[in-house]
Amino acid sequence: MPKKILVAEPFLGKEELNNIKKAIVSGWISSKGEFIEKFESEFAKYIGVKYAVSTMNGTAALHLALAALGLKKKDEVIVPDLTYIATANAVLYTGAKPIFVDVEKDTWCVNPIAVEKAVTARTKAIIPVHLYGHPADMDAILRISRKHGLYVIEDAAEAHGAEYQKRKVGSLGDAGAFSFYANKIITTGEGGIITTNNKKLADNLKMLRNQGNSFSKRYWHEVVGYNYRMTNLQAAVGVAQLKKIDFLIDKKRKIFDWYRENLEELNGVLSLNQEKKFAKNVYWMTSIVLNDDSLKDKLMDYLDKKSIETRPFFYPVDELPPYKKNKINNPISDFLAKRGINLPSGTRLEKKDVDYICRQIKSFFAVQQK
Numbered sequence: 001m002p003k004k005i006l007v008a009e010p011f012l013g014k015e016e017l018n019n020i021k022k023a024i025v026s027g028w029i030s031s032k033g034e035f036i037e038k039f040e041s042e043f044a045k046y047i048g049v050k051y052a053v054s055t056m057n058g059t060a061a062l063h064l065a066l067a068a069l070g071l072k073k074k075d076e077v078i079v080p081d082l083t084y085i086a087t088a089n090a091v092l093y094t095g096a097k098p099i100f101v102d103v104e105k106d107t108w109c110v111n112p113i114a115v116e117k118a119v120t121a122r123t124k125a126i127i128p129v130h131l132y133g134h135p136a137d138m139d140a141i142l143r144i145s146r147k148h149g150l151y152v153i154e155d156a157a158e159a160h161g162a163e164y165q166k167r168k169v170g171s172l173g174d175a176g177a178f179s180f181y182a183n184k185i186i187t188t189g190e191g192g193i194i195t196t197n198n199k200k201l202a203d204n205l206k207m208l209r210n211q212g213n214s215f216s217k218r219y220w221h222e223v224v225g226y227n228y229r230m231t232n233l234q235a236a237v238g239v240a241q242l243k244k245i246d247f248l249i250d251k252k253r254k255i256f257d258w259y260r261e262n263l264e265e266l267n268g269v270l271s272l273n274q275e276k277k278f279a280k281n282v283y284w285m286t287s288i289v290l291n292d293d294s295l296k297d298k299l300m301d302y303l304d305k306k307s308i309e310t311r312p313f314f315y316p317v318d319e320l321p322p323y324k325k326n327k328i329n330n331p332i333s334d335f336l337a338k339r340g341i342n343l344p345s346g347t348r349l350e351k352k353d354v355d356y357i358c359r360q361i362k363s364f365f366a367v368q369q370k
């Protein structure tokens with residue numbers, strides 16, 4: 001049996017190890033140390049914003065951004081129904097209510113028309129999610145936000161380096177939130193960051209992440225904050241990872257191309273990630289959407305037996321137990337969730353691995369057609 005081909009794996013090397021060693025030797029292993037500010041300033045520069053504030057994970061980044069913008073009870077925040085649960089949880093942590101709207105069939109990202117329809121007098125913010133590496137339609141979303149006076153927080157946890165009309169995601173809204181979990185485009189083990197051009201917001205984020213401590217007076221806490229700080233060890237890995245980001249994104253795009261060429265002949269049976277004219281997709285996960293939903297579990301089982309790991313798309317969040325009472329009918333999210341599969345997309349994959357995976361997918365459908 002060949003070794004299992006995984007959906008994702010981190011791409012780590014000597015540089016990460018050397019930086020970690022430096023951090024250990026220096027003794028600075030908590031949230032002070034040379035790597036934290038270095039990682040923040042280099043990440044801000046990469047995204048094309050003035051400020052980046054690191055956090056202990058991506059969920060904390062989302063929550064901190066919402067908290068710093070003053071979200072509270074009775075407020076409503078519009079989020080796509082098809083996303084990872086953290087997007088909605090972050091809203092709930094502030095006391096506000098997530099309003100789930102449908103996504104688009106081609107980009108899998110939030111549908112601006114559905115967003116506009118969901119705006120009420122209580123709406124305070126929109127969280128577009130750049131799902132699986134494709135940017136949401138930001139111009140349309142920003143137009144709605146300006147018209148109604150809403151904040152836009154981009155959930156860019158799956159889309160480091162993705163572009164909307166040549167501008168990187170995370171630089172388009174009031175704030176962008178990223179995750180550096182081990183399966184994300186770059187990783188710090190656990191980790192997150194918030195990007196923004198707003199100095200006041202950046203200062204507020206820094207204060208809140210550090211227990212609400214005043215900048216000028218030690219142990220003087222202005223407000224109830226959080227301990228959401230990133231460690232110097234995480235940042236040490238992040239600094240090394242950031243040097244590889246362009247290579248990693250190029251590899252993700254190459255892997256997608258290998259799949260696309262291989263699976264072209266299954267055109268009537270499944271579709272792959274799209275890339276809109278306005279977009280640079282970073283293909284965090286090359287994914288397929290089957291026409292026939294009854295084949296999804298069968299195909300996943302079949303590939304599992306061939307040592308190929310796959311993952312189903314997220315469930316629509318409003319189907320999950322904590323959110324069921326907010327259930328709205330979002331037909332496209334339901335459609336995609338029933339048919340979508342993430343294929344192995346780790347940056348260590350070689351062409352022969354993708355060829356093998358595609359051969360197995362084709363042999364599965366060949367048998368189905370008999």
Ligand SMILES: *Cc1c(COP(=O)(O)O)cnc(C)c1O
Pocket residue numbers: 057058059060083084086087129155157158178179180181190191192
């Ligand atoms: C990974 C992810 C998050 C949360 O990041 P963590 O670092 O795991 O807390 C949030 N939103 C989306 C869309 C994600 O994929």
